[in-house]
Amino acid sequence: MWNKWTLSKKIMASVGLILILTLVGMAYNLWTLDRMTSQYEQMISNDVMKMKAADDLALGMVRQAYGVRGYVLVQDDERKQQITQGGEEKKAAIESLIELADNESERKEFEALLEYATGYDELATQAITAIDSKDQEAIDRLTLRLMPDVTKSIASTGDALQTETEEKMFAMQTELQEASQRAFWYSVVIAVVSFILTMGAGYAISHMVTAPLRFLAKEVDVVAEGDLTREDLQALTQDEIGQLMTGFNRMKGNLRELIDRVTQNAQEITAQSEELYASTEEMASQTEETTRLIDRIVEETVAQAKEATGTSQAVAAADEGIGRIAGSIGSIDDDVSQSLMLAEEGGATMAQAKDEVLALERETRLTGESISALKQQSDEIALITEVIQSITDQTNLLALNAAIEAARAGEQGKGFAVVAEEVRKLAEQSKQSATQIAGLIESIQAQSNAVLDQHVVSAKRVETNTLLLERATRAFEQIVSQLETSVDNTSHIRIASHEIAETTKQVATSSLQMSQDSEGMADTMRTVGETADAQLAMIQELNGVAESLGNMTSDLQTLIGKFTT
Template identity: 25%
Template sequence: MRLNIMGKLMLGFGAVLLLMLGTCLFLIMQMRSMNNDFTGLIKLKAYAYGESNDALAHYNAAAAYLRQYILTRDEDLASRYQQSVKDGDDGLEKVAPLLERAEAKDLLQKFQAQAADFKQYGDQVISLIKASKSASEADRVKIEEQLAQHHQSHSGVVRNLTGAGTAFADFEKQVLDDGAGRTASRANRAIAISIILVAVTIVLGLLVAFIIARMITAPIRLVDAGAAKIAAGDLSGEGIDLKTKDETGRLAESFNTMLHNLKEIVRHLQEKSDTLASSASELSASAQNVSAGASETASTISQVAGTVEQVTGNASHIAGMAEQAAVHAREGSEGIRNIRMQMDAIQQAAAGTGEVIRNLYETTSRITQIVELITHITDQTNLLALNAAIEAARAGEHGRGFAVVAEEVRQLAEQSAGAAKEIYALITTIQQESQKAVQSMEMSVARVENGVQVVEEVGLTFERIIEAVQKLAGEIREVAAAAEEMSSAVQNVAAAAEEQTAAMEEVSSTTQNLAGLAGELDTLAGHFKLA
């Protein structure tokens, strides 16, 4: 039968209570037996002893009254004698039914026989004395002689009565003492047995308590030892194997479940700490790479900003030179009207090229548009300068000054083209549409060459040059303004890149802290021993 802790405790305490109950019942029985013995001793033996002593005392008193009566002839003494004898006889009659032993009964019979002799002796003495009182003098003398003879013949009757009464009383006293001794011995034996039973009850109670305590505390000690191992970080145990189905068994099952869950938590914690440390390392490396890339980007953007500033300066210089070229072109336009007609055709072709460039400007980024525009302008300027030089050579002396201006324009255009190529080299990654612009420029060049072939008059060409130079000056101004805007944008991008670099440094620092925390977490998980 499997009991829970309450059942075990109730069983143990019930066993102890049963032992105590048995002991109490035994003590009650012993006390009742001793009470019966004591009652018998008091009611029977002590009473018999007392009555025997009282009867002897009454008989002794009667003998004393009789002696006094013989001397005084007082009738009151005779009455007292008779009453004392009667009391003595009544006492012996009360004692007779209480006697159990034959020896006591024999002694009582002897006592009663001596009492009867004493009574006969006393009654005869009283009769003689009463007769003497009413007799004549002569008869009184005879009666007195009879009285003397009677007294002499019964001289030992009182002594015999006293001896028999004393013997009976002494025997009853001995019986009383023997009964008291037996009662005391039985009481002592009962006390000894009670002490033994109490001691046995205590020992058995302690034994039962020890067994039950061991049944209860042994599993608890196992659980306590397992909990101490867990507190020390040792999770390598296989749990507690208890066969009991009481509260301690359920406690052991709960402990085993807790141990299993702790093992799973620590394993999961170790795995996640390793993963966290690895992820933190990767994140730190990525942050460092991003930070390095951002720094490189900021450096590149700074270079682009410097180049843009240079382009802005060159564009401003080109605008000034274009204005000078326009002045010289207007001075020579009066003599070369025919050239202007051909330049109109060139202007139309250039206008078509400008339209293509504007379409390209709308479909590409702002920086690419500016670079392609600069490239287009520089190529156009070179072409125009070449055409102007050719026409100036044809014009002879009239076109010599214009040839010098065309050469300056060509050199400035070459410088702008060099700067544009440098910008193009720095931002090639964002110029995916540049090939379309190149093709469009080639088409423009082809048209201009076709226009040159049909130019009939140098004047028209110069007018075209004037218009083109004026337009070029405006576009160069736009380029300068755009370059300034691009410079501001590049500076903003540089600031953003620096902020990104700082943010990546913070991310790197945070990931390092995270890696440190992952290490601490792994160290903490390492404190637990799983196997």
């Protein structure tokens, strides 16, 4: 089965096997590292939460202990609240430890710790009762003997928990480092094995490819030397090397058969080329005699054709001149007709432009009247604005007098003073508005004066354009009259030139026919002569080819003699 595979399949199979082994090893290392990392992360998470819970437990114990001592000194609600808060924090921390317990023994240990904490809460409650009742003996017994013992027990349990957690974390870290080292060495082993397998596969593939190719190269050198008698190569595989050997065997067989056939054909061609050379020599002599006779006939025919051509050329020149005259007259007629049409269109356009300019003159006159009316109205508005400003000044003065009178009236004139002040403000606003209106009116008057001046200039230009258009209209009418006369004259000339051209064409046709007949005969004889010359050249070339063919067959037989079949 291996011998039937192609080289590409063999190479892909070898490389694929190496890649599979490498990937399996790498996957195992990755799986091991991922598993250890997950375990380490889970342990870190639980242990950190345990250490936090232990810290919360210690904080609750401290808060509760300080609360009891503070309550001994100061009996207030804040110390009671501190004792209660410390107990709740302590209880919550122990419950968290119970949930994070790794095994049953650890859970039982945390549950026992919860009982200690509950007992401590009861002792704290008894201490509060003793403090409230002023029972000093009970206070000393609780705060100096019982409660410190429970606190030490709980604190020792928390310290042991932290110590145990730190030891577990260190052990897991050590195990993770060992696993990392194992994975590293596994990777090194896999890399070494992959390198060895790759080198082995490369050597095997190189041996499978280069050895047959070297053997095949030697056989090719033997064939290149001309030896075709050696036995065919034995293809032991069906890959590309085997296919190459089979193709080489077919090529050598085809080459042997080809050389045998070429040898036979070369011998036959040599005999036939000798016969062809003798035949072409005889045909060449006969063709040379025929060519000399044809050259004499061509010379006589060419002389006759030259005489007929001279007459035809003279008549053709006259016909061409008359044709150019007729064409020029026709072009002049067309140009004059087109000029007449354009002049008529230009006259109509000028008339239309004149009407438009007259309409523009009327509109310009109306626009000037409107601008004059607008200027007059602006002047009237300016007068009205001056009156308004005068009224506002008087109103302002009256409001000032009213304010003075109101001030003299004292309390009774306060309302009147307010009204006078409002009237004065309105007068000031009216004065400002009138001033703005006056400014706008001055701007409008300036623009109206500028527009009016421009309108006067435009009116003068419109009047000038009207006079120019009237002159242009009269000029176009004269041009149209002269062009109509030119059209009639060119029509008569064109008819006469056409009659002369027809008569000249008849004479030219007769002369041209005579010349063409003579030239046709000369061309025919010249073609026959060229054909004879070409035939003679071909016979001479064929003679040379026959001689070259004989030489080539001799050379071919010499080359074929180098091969041994």
